[in-house]
Structure formats: structure tokens, C-alpha cells
Amino acid sequence: MEVKIIRKVLDVNDAIAHKNRNLFKEKGIFVINVMSSPGSGKTSILEKTLSHLVPEVSCAVIVGDISTTNDADRLAKQNAPVVQINTDGFGGDCHLTAHVIESALSSFDLDKIDLLIVENVGNLVCPAEFDIGEDKRVVILSVAEGEDKPVKYPLMFRVCDAALLNKIDLLPYLDYDKNAALENISKIHPDMPVFEVSAKTQEGFSKWIEWLKECIREKKKQGK
Amino acid sequence: MEVKIIRKVLDVNDAIAHKNRNLFKEKGIFVINVMSSPGSGKTSILEKTLSHLVPEVSCAVIVGDISTTNDADRLAKQNAPVVQINTDGFGGDCHLTAHVIESALSSFDLDKIDLLIVENVGNLVCPAEFDIGEDKRVVILSVAEGEDKPVKYPLMFRVCDAALLNKIDLLPYLDYDKNAALENISKIHPDMPVFEVSAKTQEGFSKWIEWLKECIREKKKQGK
Numbered sequence: 001m002e003v004k005i006i007r008k009v010l011d012v013n014d015a016i017a018h019k020n021r022n023l024f025k026e027k028g029i030f031v032i033n034v035m036s037s038p039g040s041g042k043t044s045i046l047e048k049t050l051s052h053l054v055p056e057v058s059c060a061v062i063v064g065d066i067s068t069t070n071d072a073d074r075l076a077k078q079n080a081p082v083v084q085i086n087t088d089g090f091g092g093d094c095h096l097t098a099h100v101i102e103s104a105l106s107s108f109d110l111d112k113i114d115l116l117i118v119e120n121v122g123n124l125v126c127p128a129e130f131d132i133g134e135d136k137r138v139v140i141l142s143v144a145e146g147e148d149k150p151v152k153y154p155l156m157f158r159v160c161d162a163a164l165l166n167k168i169d170l171l172p173y174l175d176y177d178k179n180a181a182l183e184n185i186s187k188i189h190p191d192m193p194v195f196e197v198s199a200k201t202q203e204g205f206s207k208w209i210e211w212l213k214e215c216i217r218e219k220k221k222q223g224k
Numbered sequence: 225m226e227v228k229i230i231r232k233v234l235d236v237n238d239a240i241a242h243k244n245r246n247l248f249k250e251k252g253i254f255v256i257n258v259m260s261s262p263g264s265g266k267t268s269i270l271e272k273t274l275s276h277l278v279p280e281v282s283c284a285v286i287v288g289d290i291s292t293t294n295d296a297d298r299l300a301k302q303n304a305p306v307v308q309i310n311t312d313g314f315g316g317d318c319h320l321t322a323h324v325i326e327s328a329l330s331s332f333d334l335d336k337i338d339l340l341i342v343e344n345v346g347n348l349v350c351p352a353e354f355d356i357g358e359d360k361r362v363v364i365l366s367v368a369e370g371e372d373k374p375v376k377y378p379l380m381f382r383v384c385d386a387a388l389l390n391k392i393d394l395l396p397y398l399d400y401d402k403n404a405a406l407e408n409i410s411k412i413h414p415d416m417p418v419f420e421v422s423a424k425t426q427e428g429f430s431k432w433i434e435w436l437k438e439c440i441r442e443k444k445k446q447g448k
Contacts, residue, residue, distance in 0.1 A: 039261060068372070
């Protein structure tokens with residue numbers, strides 16, 4: 001009974017995600033859905049990502065949180081339009097849905113956006129189940145979280161198209177086996193690109209930014 | 225419609241939680257439900273907690289994960305019976321329910337347990353909504369996760385009875401404002417006890433262990 005109803009909720013979500021995806025295609029907007037545990041560094045990564053891209057690339061951001069506008073306030077300083085969604089208005093939802101993204105789109109001039117970044121609610125489980133119409137899903141994993149998260153939360157790593165291993169500036173102070181973490185990612189999703197970065201020192205950012213720019217170029221080509 | 229069904233699921237859960245709670249009372253078992261983001265150090269904290277308590281206190285552990293038995297394998301070395309629940313058998317559930325706890329109890333000799341520790345699925349959102357019949361809820365927050373998590377995930381901090389601020393050995397290497405974190409906890413849940421600890425160095429453990437022992441003593445008294 002419960003399973004059937006969850007299936008119905010997901011079907012409705014998929015239909016709206018499909019609509020969002022068509023709109024993004026029509027407008028030539030490349031969309032990433034950034035997911036992670038709370039505190040893995042999503043907002044810090046995105047602050048630095050925007051600082052590398054704007055104004056060369058026209059960006060917009062949708063930020064999901066249960067409560068507060070802390071993240072949107074931080075990102076708004078990067079000269080890109082930002083919409084904050086607080087899911088406590090939607091029953092404290094632990095993830096963003098396609099419908100919530102659709103509602104937020106009216107705040108933007110979609111003809112002027114090349115890259116839409118969605119920062120999902122901090123949660124390594126539920127957001128993986130909800131298609132929002134994105135082109136690529138990106139998971140951020142902080143080295144402070146241990147090596148085993150990919151095998152313990154396999155769905156997230158299975159559905160994502162790229163991973164960022166963040167906070168590598170902390171490696172000297174942790175008993176962290178980076179190769180074990182990379183092997184665990186590879187077990188769940190072989191050949192997924194993994195970018196080793198530090199939002200604090202900006203180490204490793206050039207490859208991540210190049211990957212994003214290549215995706216944006218590809219999307220523009222497809223649109224024509 | 226959706227809201228009504230979620231309400232029904234929670235009502236069923238509450239009824240089983242009530243049953244669990246009565247059983248724990250009858251047996252004089254003190255039960256804690258330990259929750260946090262993935263990678264905050266739940267298992268490391270519990271390994272060290274068990275090493276302080278066993279054999280003086282008779283302990284048992286239920287560990288929830290979506291996948292793998294990594295955590296149970298680690299905890300089983302601490303001379304306490306451990307049951308691992310993999311929620312991927314329950315549709316990849318992002319939290320433990322009262323029903324799942326009830327099923328796990330048959331693995332233990334309840335007459336021989338003083339403290340039952342439940343390590344919930346790593347998730348700072350959904351587990352907060354499900355009563356499992358516990359006496360106290362404990363949230364673990366790692367200093368590597370930033371200062372703002374209590375205000376961004378307020379329900380978890382509102383429903384918990386104690387907080388552990390973990391990984392304080394990393395403080396010298398982080399731009400972390402500990403007072404801001406403590407103020408944020410206090411904003412959401414004034415006067416909640418907060419234990420500043422490091423599972424790595426065992427700094428701060430004596431107060432946490434004393435708090436637990438006092439809770440166990442109180443529960444035994446009530447049972448008589």
C-alpha cells in the first residue's frame with residue numbers, strides 16, 4: 001500500500017521533471033543537481049565555482065534548505081541570481097522535487113542563463129530518488145566523512161555523474177585512506193569522474209571547472 | 225492527500241513505538257537513539273562508548289544502514305551483541321522505524337541488557353520524525369560540518385535530548401567558530417546538554433559516559 005503511493009508520488013515527480021528537462025533543452029541551459037550530506041561543503045564549493053565562472057558564464061542558482069537563507073545569502077555575493085527554497089513550507093521535505101524547481105524558475109530570465117546550479121537539501125539518501133530535470137548529478141563527499149560512504153549510500157553514487165572529494169586540505173590531519181575512498185566510489189560507479197578539491201585552498205578546481213565548461217558547451221551545441 | 229498518508233504511516237509507527245517503550249520499561253532497559261549526518265562519527269563514538277561501559281554495564285546495539293555491515297562488524301569487537309539492519313530490504317529507507325526495532329529485539333536476551341544503543345541511518349532529517357520507543361535521542365555533530373547545521377536542520381536538534389560535538393581534535397585545522405555552533409544549538413534547544421568530544425583522542429568522554437550512566441541508573445529506579 002505504502003509502496004504504491006510512493007510510486008505514485010515519484011511518477012508525478014517524473015512527469016514534471018520531464019517538463020523541466022524539455023524547457024532547459026529549449027533554452028540551452030545546462031543544469032546540475034548538487035547533492036551531499038550536511039556539511040560536506042556544497043555552498044563553499046559553489047561559491048568558488050561561481051567565482052571562476054561569472055561573468056564569462058551566465059549562472060543562476062536554486063538553493064534548497066529546510067530552514068534559513070544562510071546559503072542563498074552567501075551565494076548571492078557571487079553576482080548570480082539566487083533563489084532560496086525552504087522546504088519547511090513543504091512539510092520539512094528532505095529533498096527537492098521537480099515541482100519545487102518548476103516553481104522557482106519563474107524568478108529567472110531563462111533566456112539569459114547558461115548554467116543553472118541546484119544545491120539540494122543536505123542529505124545523502126532521499127534527494128537521489130527525485131529527478132528534477134537536471135542534465136548531470138554531482139555528489140560531494142568530504143574527506144572528514146570517512147572512506148566508506150559510497151558503499152553505505154550506494155544509490156547516491158550510482159545515480160550521480162561526477163563526484164567531488166572535498167576538504168583535501170584536511171588530509172594531513174586525518175587517518176584517511178584516500179585510495180580506499182576512490183575504490184569505494186569505483187565499486188559503485190566505475191569510471192565516474194572524481195575531482196579531488198579543497199574549497200578552502202581552491203586546489204583541484206581547474207579540472208572541475210573545465211569539466212563544467214565542457215558540459216555547458218555540449219549542451220549549447222545540442223540545442224542548435 | 226499525500227500529507228494524510230504520511231500521517232497514517234506515522235500513527236502506525238507511534239503505536240509500535242509505544243509498545244516498544246512499554247517493553248523497555250518492563251525490562252528496565254535504557255534506550256538511546258543516536259542520529260547524525262553520514263560521517264559525523266556515530267560508529268567511532270559508539271566504539272569508544274562501549275569500551276568505557278562494557279562489562280560494567282551490559283550493552284546491546286542495533287545498527288541501521290542502507291547497505292553494508294561495516295558498522296556492525298566494527299562494533300561487534302566491543303563485546304556487546306550487535307544486530308545490523310540494512311534498510312535496502314525495506315526500500316532503502318532513510319531512517320529506522322519502530323517496527324524495524326521491534327523485529328530486531330528478538331535477537332537479544334532482553335533480561336540481560338541495561339543499555340540498548342540504536343545507531344540510526346546517517347541522515348540529519350528523516351530519522352528525527354520517527355519515534356522508535358527510545359528514552360533519549362542523541363545527535364552527533366562533527367566540527368568539520370560547520371557551525372550552522374542546528375539552525376538549518378532544526379527538527380533534529382529540537383527532538384534530541386543531548387548533543388555530542390565530535391572531532392574537536394580537528395579544531396586547530398579548521399576555521400570553526402565553536403561558540404557560534406553552541407549558540408546555534410542553544411537557539412533551537414535551550415539548555416540541552418552538549419558534550420564536546422573527540423572519538424579519536426577520547427577527549428571529553430568522561431562527562432558523556434557519566435551522563436549515560438546516570439540515565440541508566442534513573443531508568444532502573446523507575447522500573448522498580
